[in-house]
Amino acid sequence: MPEKIKLFLSNHCQPCLDARAIIASGKVTVDGVESRVEVVDADSEEGLKEAILNNLDRVPSAVTSTGKHCRIDIDREKNTLIVECEND
Numbered sequence: 001m002p003e004k005i006k007l008f009l010s011n012h013c014q015p016c017l018d019a020r021a022i023i024a025s026g027k028v029t030v031d032g033v034e035s036r037v038e039v040v041d042a043d044s045e046e047g048l049k050e051a052i053l054n055n056l057d058r059v060p061s062a063v064t065s066t067g068k069h070c071r072i073d074i075d076r077e078k079n080t081l082i083v084e085c086e087n088d
Contacts (some may be wrong), residue, residue, distance in 0.1 A: 002049070003030075003064040003065050003066060003068075004038065004064065004065040005008065005030055005035065005037045005038065005062055005064055005065075005070060005085070006037070006038045006039075006040050006050075006054075006062065006064075006065070006070070007019065007037045007038065007039050007060065007061075007062045007064075007072070007083070008039070008040045008042040008050075008051050008054075008056055008060060008061045008062065008063075009022070009042060009059055010041075010042045010043050010059040010060075011038055011041075011043055011059050011062070012043065013059055014015050014065065015060055015072075016042075016059055018074055019060050019072065019074065019081055020028065020038055020039070020044050022079060022080065022081040023039060023081060024025065025079065027068055027078070027079055027080040027081065028080070028083065029080060029081070029083065030070075030080050030083045030084075031083070031084060031085060033054045035082065035083075037062070037081075042059045042061075047088070048074050050064070054067065054069075055069075056069075060072050061086075062083050064085050069085070070084060070085040071083070071084045071085075072085050
């Protein structure tokens with residue numbers, strides 16, 4: 001089972017808006033497994049603080065509960081958000 005993933009999204013970037021739409025449809029894979037992610041509003045004060053604590057410098061960004069950073073991609077053919085996290 002994949003770790004819990006936090007996805008930091010803004011309301012002011014097109015990739016973030018695309019990711020939000022795909023998440024709403026439920027088509028998310030984390031390390032190849034269909035998963036759910038927690039969306040953090042990077043525009044909010046609390047979301048910005050959390051992004052800074054996780055050393056994130058852009059949106060969209062994703063991080064695991066253990067602090068590993070993840071790569072985000074969109075498969076437009078399958079309308080799926082793909083999240084791949086660093087391995088130890």
